[in-house]
Structures are given as structure tokens and as C-alpha cells.
Amino acid sequence: MLKILKYSFYDLIRSRWSYVYLLFYLALGFVLLFLNNDLSKAVITLMNVIIILVPLIGTIFGVMYYYNSKEFTELLLAQPIKRSSIFLGQYLGVALSLSMSLIIGLGLPFTMYGLFQSNTIWEFLLLLITGTFLTLIFTALAFNIALYNENKIKGFSYAILLWLFMAVIYDGLFLMSLIMFESYPLDKFSIGVTLFNPIDLSRILILLKLDISALLGYTGAVFQKFFGTNLGVILSCVALSIWVFLPTFNIYRKSKKKDF
Amino acid sequence: MFQIRKILFLAIFLLPVLLLGKTIKVCNSCEIRTIKEGVAIATALDTVVIKKGKYNEFDIVIDKPLTLLGENYPIIDGELKGGIIKVISDNVTVDGLFIINVGTSYTEDYAAVRVVKSKNFLIQNLVLEKLFFGIYIEKSRDGRIFHNKIIGDAVEEYNSGNGIQLWYSQNIDIENNIITHVRDGIYLEFANDCRIKNNISSNNLRYGLHFMFSNNDLYENNTFENNGAGVAVMFSKKIKMLTNTFKENWGTASYGLLLKEINDAEITGNIFKENTIGINIEGSNRIRYTKNSFIKNGWAIKVRGACYANIFSNNNFMYNSFDVSYNSKLNDNKFDKNYWSGYTGYDLDKDGIGDVPYRPVKLFSYIVNRTPETIILMRSLFIDIIDFSEKVSPVFTPDNLLDNYPLMKSKND
Numbered sequence: 004m005l006k007i008l009k010y011s012f013y014d015l016i017r018s019r020w021s022y023v024y025l026l027f028y029l030a031l032g033f034v035l036l037f038l039n040n041d042l043s044k045a046v047i048t049l050m051n052v053i054i055i056l057v058p059l060i061g062t063i064f065g066v067m068y069y070y071n072s073k074e075f076t077e078l079l080l081a082q083p084i085k086r087s088s089i090f091l092g093q094y095l096g097v098a099l100s101l102s103m104s105l106i107i108g109l110g111l112p113f114t115m116y117g118l119f120q121s122n123t124i125w126e127f128l129l130l131l132i133t134g135t136f137l138t139l140i141f142t143a144l145a146f147n148i149a150l151y152n153e154n155k156i157k158g159f160s161y162a163i164l165l166w167l168f169m170a171v172i173y174d175g176l177f178l179m180s181l182i183m184f185e186s187y188p189l190d191k192f193s194i195g196v197t198l199f200n201p202i203d204l205s206r207i208l209i210l211l212k213l214d215i216s217a218l219l220g221y222t223g224a225v226f227q228k229f230f231g232t233n234l235g236v237i238l239s240c241v242a243l244s245i246w247v248f249l250p251t252f253n254i255y256r257k258s259k260k261k262d263f
Numbered sequence: 264m265f266q267i268r269k270i271l272f273l274a275i276f277l278l279p280v281l282l283l284g285k286t287i288k289v290c291n292s293c294e295i296r297t298i299k300e301g302v303a304i305a306t307a308l309d310t311v312v313i314k315k316g317k318y319n320e321f322d323i324v325i326d327k328p329l330t331l332l333g334e335n336y337p338i339i340d341g342e343l344k345g346g347i348i349k350v351i352s353d354n355v356t357v358d359g360l361f362i363i364n365v366g367t368s369y370t371e372d373y374a375a376v377r378v379v380k381s382k383n384f385l386i387q388n389l390v391l392e393k394l395f396f397g398i399y400i401e402k403s404r405d406g407r408i409f410h411n412k413i414i415g416d417a418v419e420e421y422n423s424g425n426g427i428q429l430w431y432s433q434n435i436d437i438e439n440n441i442i443t444h445v446r447d448g449i450y451l452e453f454a455n456d457c458r459i460k461n462n463i464s465s466n467n468l469r470y471g472l473h474f475m476f477s478n479n480d481l482y483e484n485n486t487f488e489n490n491g492a493g494v495a496v497m498f499s500k501k502i503k504m505l506t507n508t509f510k511e512n513w514g515t516a517s518y519g520l521l522l523k524e525i526n527d528a529e530i531t532g533n534i535f536k537e538n539t540i541g542i543n544i545e546g547s548n549r550i551r552y553t554k555n556s557f558i559k560n561g562w563a564i565k566v567r568g569a570c571y572a573n574i575f576s577n578n579n580f581m582y583n584s585f586d587v588s589y590n591s592k593l594n595d596n597k598f599d600k601n602y603w604s605g606y607t608g609y610d611l612d613k614d615g616i617g618d619v620p621y622r623p624v625k626l627f628s629y630i631v632n633r634t635p636e637t638i639i640l641m642r643s644l645f646i647d648i649i650d651f652s653e654k655v656s657p658v659f660t661p662d663n664l665l666d667n668y669p670l671m672k673s674k675n676d
Binding site: 050051054055170172175177178181182185193203206207210214218219220221223224226 | 649
């Protein structure tokens, strides 16, 4: 598996798209900090970008890579290599190279603008951690979609639909349910709903760490009480890990049975 | 003839001396060692000079027109036994004292300096520390409170007092004071025609400045920073609020300015910066808001209801999370010629006024008002999308709530 991982990883970091992705984050980081020297403000803006963009890139890149390297995969399948290690290796190769672009692309400008001397370092770390988690989650989901769909067009549309659902539609349904059931106590419900969507969970984890959390008022206080405790932090990490683990496990399961 | 001239001469020569009165010195090594003694032997219009030193006294009652003057800030230590100076005569001046350890009581409002039913008092250059109430003016008029420093150590609202409190008082000037860490920095209850200028009120538990049932007052050039809420104006009429700075009143239940049941006020030239809510308005009518700047607040203006005939013109709204929040579809307030940083319209004829009206109420702020729990979706992509679609074709927000003449450039640039 490690060999495949290494191969996929090197293949990807040599590819043009990884560089574009890396350069995009570098440019974003530098421009943000150049326009506004305030690190904590830049973290807020970055949060918006990361929450929307990282899942999108993760899904599209994952699906694309799977379909593109299909012939190579079939070649590998003819060799005496375990199936799970082929697919997991490829998945980890994609996810890790994307995460690396993210971490280096954002880490470099922030370090140069004095991240280590500022007190926003924890917020920034949280941002990178959630970003990495989102990459892992959405690449895994993309691999799942690709494994289930031989048809490229179908696969791409499902991938985009998945992103649209998680980033936009889910919040719409959430909002509707909050308004419909406004006469009921909704605290536990909304915490539960947030745990079920990695994008929402990351957004709220970061929001609560920033000054802006004061705007959240009473609801924010409820969330703060939950996510501020050790239990809350552990629970949200567990939720994110489950989000990584389940699709990955499904890749493993599906790849064992799949006919090529 | 000569005799008369001599008498006249003497009279002219002696009159000022008689008027000024004599000076009585109090110090730790003098004949008169306590302030109480000094006040007791003084006659009207005398000056009691208190030399540098420490005086453990409380309940000093000034019952005649005296000047109590401290030299190099003598310390009066109340040893937490009660109120310290009580003025019950007209024309009293208290100047240059350092007063500490005022007693705490739940039945009596002990104050460092209390003025009761007096006129023409002057309280200046005091430093008050470890206090319950600072300066308490009761049923008095025509006084001045100038250049004092009040540093409390309040932790909880129920067992702490206010920095400066006016109760049933008229025509009082409060100027150049610094007040921190008390419950309310300045509190006016039934106090009319007062002027509050150039004070700094910060880090107070409740309000920086608090009006209750007080009319025709003016506050100008004050700074309210990091209080529970900057200024609360309640049940008062004709208050003028000019060129004050409200900043960093930041917390889940904090306001820059809280208006409740206020009529005919004028709010001009103030700066609201980084408050959770810039102005919270409830049941307030006929108020003119002009030339204020709202910068980086959570909500610049939150209108809770029953607000009619208010006019907002020539204000700057810059980088607030929400510019205006409304909880009803009914609107009787007017927005005119303001600058909105969120404005995306154009100005083809280059007259400085945008050609497309601006809608200050976002759909999301309307939803949040209806169902507060939805605030948890803040900064979600979905919210941006519905805000945008509402901006293009308003359905839920009051459709007559718009600024028809939005400025293209902010006023202060």
C-alpha cells in the first residue's frame, strides 16, 4: 500500500494541478495579509474560503484522479497486489497531497507575517486541522462515488451534487426545520444536526473560537457550552473522524467486491 | 468727615477678607488633627485645608458653606464603616482629596461624597477608590462635578454601587471625569437639564452612562468603552447625544447605546465602533440620527419595535455584520443619504448619490429576528445566497425600508 501511496503522491505533486492549488493558497494568504495585516481578520476570511472551497476541490479532484488513473489501476489489478492497498493507497495519495498544498500554501504566508508571535495561532491551527479533515472526508466520498459509477459524467454530477448538498442544501433544510419547529426547544437538535455535516461542524468550531461568536447570542452560548468543554471537543473530533473512517472503510469494502 | 473716610477705607479693605473667610489647617501634627474638628470650628465661607497625610474618618458632615481643600491628595480612609463626606449646605467646594474604603450596605447607599438638598456645590479633583457609591447627588441643583477619578472594584451587580449618581437633581455639570470598574459609571434618575461632557467611562459592570426618567439632558464628547453596555437611555425625553465614542462594548448581551421609551432625542456625530449591537432601539419615536459612524459592529442598528418617525440621515455604516435589523414588516422610519459599505450600486450622473436604492435589512437578519436559533447558520454559503436573492427581489423584508439616496462615499473621507 505504501508503494502505491508513494507513487500516487509523487505523481500528484509533480502534476500541474497540485501546483496551481498550492499557488492559489499562497496567493490567497499573501494577498489577504498584504491587504490587511490583522491575522485574526484574515482567519475569518480564510474560514469562508476553506469551508466552501476545500470540500469542492476535494470532491472534484478525487473523482477526476480516479477516472484518470483508471487504466493504470487496471494494470495494477493484474499484479499480485491486494486490492484494498491499491485503492486506499491512491486515496491517501490524493488526500495527502491536497492537504499538503493547503497546509504549505496557507502556513507559509502566515508564518512569514509573524504567526508564532501572535495569539491567533490556535485559531489558525484549528483552521488547518479542519481544512485537512475536510479534504480527507470529501476525497474519500469522491472515491466512493467514482467506485460506484463507471460512467464519468454520472460520477462527476454526483460529486458536484454531494458538494452542493453539504455546502448549501443541508443548511437550507436546517434553516427550514429551525423555522418550522421554532416553538420547540431546538438547542440539542441544532447541535445534533451540526455534528452530521462536516462543513457545518467545521464552520461552527472555527466561529466559536473567534470574536465574532459574541454575535451568536444565546444560541452561541449553548454551542459554546457544548463545544467549549473537553467532551464537546472530543465529540466533534470523533464526529469528523467517523466522517473520514466510514467512507474510507467503504472504499476498502467496495474495492474488494467490485468487478473490473 | 475724616472718620467716615477711615471707616469706608477699612470697610473696603476688610470686605474681601470677611467674604473669603479664614483658613483652617488640618494635619496629622497640627493642633487640629481631624477633618471633623476642622469643619466643626470653621464658620461659614472658611477654607479647611487638609495637609498630606492619612485620616481615618467617616460621616464627615459639612453643614455650612465651606471649602474643603486637600493639599497633595491627603488620604481619607473610611475603613469600610460607612459614607465619608456628606454635604448638606449650599455653596460647598470639595477639592483634591483621595478617598478610599467606603462601606458597603444593602439598606443604605453609602457614598464617598454625598450632597443632599444643596445648591451651587463644586466637587473636583477627587480620587475615589474601593468604593460603594462614588459621588451621590440627592435633590440638589446647580452643581459641578469636575475632573474626578473613580476607580471601583465591582465584581457583581447586586453588591456594587455607581460612580456618579444623580437623583432628583437639576442643572448639574459633569465634566472630565474618569470612571472605571463600578456598576454604572454615571447614573441619572429624575435628573433634568444636566450636561455631561468629556468623561471617560470604561470597564463598568452595567452601563457607562444610564438615564432614567431624566429629561433635557446633554452628553457630549464622552468615551464609553468596554462596559456591559455603553449608554442606556430609558424613559427620558429630549436628550441630546453629541460626538461621543462608543467602542468595544462587546459581549453576548452588550450594546453601544440602548434606547428604551425615548422621544425627541438627537443623536449626532457619534462613533460606534466594534460593539455587539451599535444602537438597540425599542419604543422610541421622533429621534434624529445624523452624521454618526457605525464601524465594525455586529448589528449597527437593531430596531425592536414600536419605533416611529425616526430619521437616519448622513450616517456611515461601515463593515457591520448586519446594518439594520427589523422585527416587523411595518416601517415608519426614514433612511436618507447614508453611506453603506455594503452598497453595490452605481452612480451614472456622478452626483455622489447612488442611482439604485439600498436595502439595509438583509433577509438573514429578518430570519434571525424571527427565530434566534438560526443565527448558528451565520456565514454559511446558503445564507449568502438567500441574502443575495432577497436583495434582488425583496419578499420578506419591509419593502419601503430603503435608502433612496445612498451616498457613494463615506462622509469622513
